[in-house]
Amino acid sequence: MTSHSQGKRSSRKEPLLPPKGTRDLVGNEYLNYQGFAEKAAEIALYYGFKPVETPILEHEEVFTSGLSSATDIVGKEMYTLRTKGSDRLALRPEGTAPLVRAYLSEGMQALPQPVMAYYYGPYFRHDNPQRGRYREFRQFGLEVMGSPKSIYDALIVRLCVTILGEAGIKNPCVEVNSLGCKECREGYRRELSSYYRKHAKEVCAECRERLKSNPLRVLDCKNPKCAPIKESAPESIAYLCTECKKHFKEFMEYLDEMDVTYRINGSLVRGLDYYSRTVFEIISGDSAEEGAESGSALALGGGGRYDYLARALGSKKDVPAMGASLGVDRILLSPSYTPLHPRIIKKPEIFFIQLGFDAKLRSFQVTEILRKARIPIAHSLGKDSLGTQLGIAEKMDVPYCIILGQKEVIDGTVIVRTMANRSQDTVKLEKLPEYLKHLKR
Numbered sequence: 001m002t003s004h005s006q007g008k009r010s011s012r013k014e015p016l017l018p019p020k021g022t023r024d025l026v027g028n029e030y031l032n033y034q035g036f037a038e039k040a041a042e043i044a045l046y047y048g049f050k051p052v053e054t055p056i057l058e059h060e061e062v063f064t065s066g067l068s069s070a071t072d073i074v075g076k077e078m079y080t081l082r083t084k085g086s087d088r089l090a091l092r093p094e095g096t097a098p099l100v101r102a103y104l105s106e107g108m109q110a111l112p113q114p115v116m117a118y119y120y121g122p123y124f125r126h127d128n129p130q131r132g133r134y135r136e137f138r139q140f141g142l143e144v145m146g147s148p149k150s151i152y153d154a155l156i157v158r159l160c161v162t163i164l165g166e167a168g169i170k171n172p173c174v175e176v177n178s179l180g181c182k183e184c185r186e187g188y189r190r191e192l193s194s195y196y197r198k199h200a201k202e203v204c205a206e207c208r209e210r211l212k213s214n215p216l217r218v219l220d221c222k223n224p225k226c227a228p229i230k231e232s233a234p235e236s237i238a239y240l241c242t243e244c245k246k247h248f249k250e251f252m253e254y255l256d257e258m259d260v261t262y263r264i265n266g267s268l269v270r271g272l273d274y275y276s277r278t279v280f281e282i283i284s285g286d287s288a289e290e291g292a293e294s295g296s297a298l299a300l301g302g303g304g305r306y307d308y309l310a311r312a313l314g315s316k317k318d319v320p321a322m323g324a325s326l327g328v329d330r331i332l333l334s335p336s337y338t339p340l341h342p343r344i345i346k347k348p349e350i351f352f353i354q355l356g357f358d359a360k361l362r363s364f365q366v367t368e369i370l371r372k373a374r375i376p377i378a379h380s381l382g383k384d385s386l387g388t389q390l391g392i393a394e395k396m397d398v399p400y401c402i403i404l405g406q407k408e409v410i411d412g413t414v415i416v417r418t419m420a421n422r423s424q425d426t427v428k429l430e431k432l433p434e435y436l437k438h439l440k441r
């Protein structure tokens with residue numbers, strides 16, 4: 001597949017390309033995405049998660065209230081539009097705030113708690129496109145809403161690792177941290193700010209800016225100039241209150257018991273500012289190596305607890321919750337990714353050949369019998385000659401052909417041809433599904 005760096009056509013004669021940072025998914029690439037989404041959904045379903053789909057467009061305030069404008073994805077990267085009725089909408093840049101919005105607007109508080117939901121779909125961020133970074137990308141997300149218990153934090157991490165494992169990513173690096181609750185996080189924020197203020201002259205302009213708008217984000221800085229300051233910065237786990245410490249300890253005990261290998265990264269804060277207590281990020285084994293060489297390992301996914309987000313979105317009380325999202329595009333780009341095949345899209349093993357107008361008229365009846373029997377077929381209904389159609393079947397490497405000619409139309413039969421030895425059998429139309437099901441594949 002061609003990659004388009006520009007997304008514009010330079011002259012009127014060239015065909016239009018998809019917008020910069022977006023891609024068409026065609027052929028195997030589409031199947032790879034579909035296969036991954038099906039496998040991830042299957043795992044989530046086995047663990048009791050239910051599918052939820054929210055609109056791609058949301059009211060802008062779902063993100064401005066939920067995440068604050070000081071986060072990059074809201075302040076700099078969100079695509080917004082004004083409708084003809086003057087509503088301000090946004091193309092969703094992430095999945096958690098919409099899920100909490102749906103939890104509240106659908107009255108999910110009334111359901112047994114916690115509500116465990118999974119989702120898959122496209123997300124949009126106006127970022128500079130590069131390898132593994134697109135303007136339209138796909139995430140698979142898991143959320144547990146309505147419980148503060150640390151076992152759910154561990155379950156979410158475990159499921160992410162399980163899903164990655166099914167996709168061939170065997171040794172993901174899981175990094176964890178705890179940011180604490182409203183109370184202890186405040187103390188930490190003050191300490192961190194005062195530490196960075198002392199070093200204000202040594203850090204980059206962006207860090208100085210973040211210090212004012214969203215101090216925890218200074219720890220997301222990738223500028224080598226700021227690395228030594230970041231290294232010696234105070235870490236949030238040293239400031240956790242007794243309850244948060246207990247929560248973090250339990251979370252790690254569950255991870256140990258669930259066989260998840262992880263390491264504590266004291267400077268992991270993640271880009272979104274709704275997180276409290278647990279945060280985590282997953283980097284693939286291979287991209288960690290790649291990243292060590294290039295200095296920028298790409299995260300395959302991450303998440304955390306967001307106990308106060310529901311209130312920011314209008315809930316009268318807090319809804320403690322934990323979630324994660326996996327970056328599907330990046331998983332599919334990982335060197336160790338092993339394609340997962342979609343279940344409903346089967347490669348046809350039978351090619352249907354029709355000869356003559358009467359056979360063309362009858363062809364829909366035959367293909368419909370096969371569809372009802374769940375036997376997928378390939379065909380070339382617009383073609384006329386036997387040679388051409390057999391040629392296409394050979395190219396597609398199907399083991400069998402069904403041939404419907406003038407005589408077969410009159411007799412109510414078809415010919416089934418085995419491509420390997422060219423042997424042919426005449427079969428009554430009503431017996432065809434049964435006959436095909438017993439063929440050797």
Ligand code: AMP
Pocket residue numbers: 094125127132133134135136137138139271299300301302303325326327328329330
């Ligand atoms: P976030 O919502 O920022 O926590 O992102 C979760 C995951 O989505 C990341 O770990 C990435 O794998 C993926 N992701 C985020 N932004 C992009 C992007 N612009 N292009 C492709 N994948 C992305």
